Amino acid sequence: MGDPGMSALMAFLGGTVLAALLFVPYIAWSYRKRGQLGLGHAALAFGLLVYALALWTYTLLPVPDTTADWCTRNAVREPQLSPLRFIADFREEQIGTGLGAVLRNPALLQVVFNVALFVPMGMFGRHMFGRGLPTVIVAGALTSLFIEFTQLTAVWGLFACPYRLFDVDDLLANTAGAALGFGLAPLLRLLPGQRVSAAPGDPRPVTTARRLLGMAVDVVSVTVFSALLSVGANVVWIVLLGAQEGPRHLDWLFGYALPVGLLILLVPLLGNGATFGQRVVLINPVGPDGGKPGLVRMLVRFAAGSGGFFTLNALELGALASLLMLVSAVLAWRPRDHRGLSGLVAGLRVVDTRAAERAVSLGGEDRSPAPEEPHEPRPPGRARSVLPAPRGRDVQRDLDRRG
Incomplete structure (x- = not known):
């Protein structure tokens, strides 16, 4: 044995x-x-x-x-x-x-x-x-x-x-x-920590832990993707082409440009504005109007967030990269909306992706009056109070109050 x-x-x-x-x-x-x-x-x-x-x-x-x-x-x-x-x-x-x-x-x-x-x-x-x-x-x-x-x-x-x-x-x-x-x-x-608080499709508050987890996923994903690209390049150069060593002059391409450009910049630009890590934890940034951020805000967010962290590391400015990560982590904790350094600099909020999708769905649905349900007769002379249904974009605001 x-x-x-x-x-x-x-x-x-x-x-x-x-x-x-x-x-x-x-x-x-x-x-x-x-x-x-x-x-x-x-x-x-x-x-x-x-x-x-x-x-x-x-x-x-x-x-x-x-x-x-x-x-x-x-x-x-x-x-x-x-x-x-x-x-x-x-x-x-x-x-x-x-x-x-x-x-x-x-x-x-x-x-x-x-x-x-x-x-x-x-x-x-x-x-x-x-x-x-x-x-x-x-x-x-x-x-x-x-x-x-x-x-x-x-x-x-x-x-x-x-x-x-x-x-x-x-x-x-x-x-x-x-x-x-x-x-x-x-x-x-x-064992505690197994129960879920709501159905899988229901929005949750954006918390500090969730923001930090999204950042961690970005760092891990870029690091793993970079390693895979570097290993693949070395296999091609050394095993298939018979070179003595891998393409050192292309380290910046496989170690920085491709993984960071794809996961931290291209994915947000082509999607809902969220980085790969944010998409994994179902959060995304929104502009002042509640919609997808514009290009300028996205680039500012990239420079002040994960993109800036990896850029500083690629320039061998590890101390500044660590400082940027520390400040980003602190600002993901406070203020209460957990927008982080990049959100504060770019003027963006962070919302639950399911809340944003629900807002879009509610905003685009048929708003024709529904048949009235039976109700008790009201006293003469009193006007009936008609309260508007909550708008979809208020979903995340309510979640933030609960969080």
Whole structure:
């Protein structure tokens, strides 16, 4: 089985790397499917990644050096196909009497471990994916069967001989663990930060955390896109063209101009005015008239916001870039409308994208009078009070008051 502590560490580190790669897609999915980002749900999603990798590390690692000599001496024996064979193994390996001796029995520990390994699958399957007990049991059984066949076939022929045992008792224990996890799934509801405050399509207040998250998404997205472009360019130059090194004279193009120009400047100009990060968290800037900002305001916003930050970094003025980021973060907290430095300089407000879309929808709908509902007769001589329906652009103002 290997060192359990090392397997857990590898699963955690691998899950952290995957979480970093899936950071932006998860946030985009969460805002569109759940309407907001909840820290509790994000923690469970991270736990799911770590658990998926733990299945790999605990069942397949470490991989020995399966040379011909090693296989001759250590190759795993024939698969164990007798159900409940662990009972006989328990009797054979029992040393001493008493509860302590029973709990130290290797055969019992193996069964308990195999049950516990699949408990999270049942919990995640019910709580996060909404699956019923039959589906969870089948999923656990099929996953365990895939793992056992992977062990039986020496990772599908990648190694010279099998180095783990195919054991039907493992299959039974894993499936039982998934069923047990289904029953324990309600415990996950105790983790705070999972509930949503409204339907996914309903606007939410623009908060400090949401503004900072949009900025973080911009920084991460530009950095990742820049790295991908640089790696691609080096592959073309070195691997395909046989050059000694990559195109250093084009670093500014792949490291700054293309990613920043596309995600921070072009996306807002061609869209609703929001940068890529703002689009991910469903916020966008609006001008004094409540509509999409004009070109001049957009360019000013670019220079005073993320565009200015990346430009200063490209000019190797890291201290000024850090100062700009700090001021932007503070002004995203105060004033209360969270417009940030770029919004203050360019004269823009920041609104929930769903509120802006709702305003457009309400502004363009058929305004012909609707049939009156039945009402009680009013006293003679009193004029009926007719209150105008709230205008769509007031939606975000109401949200700001609540935020």
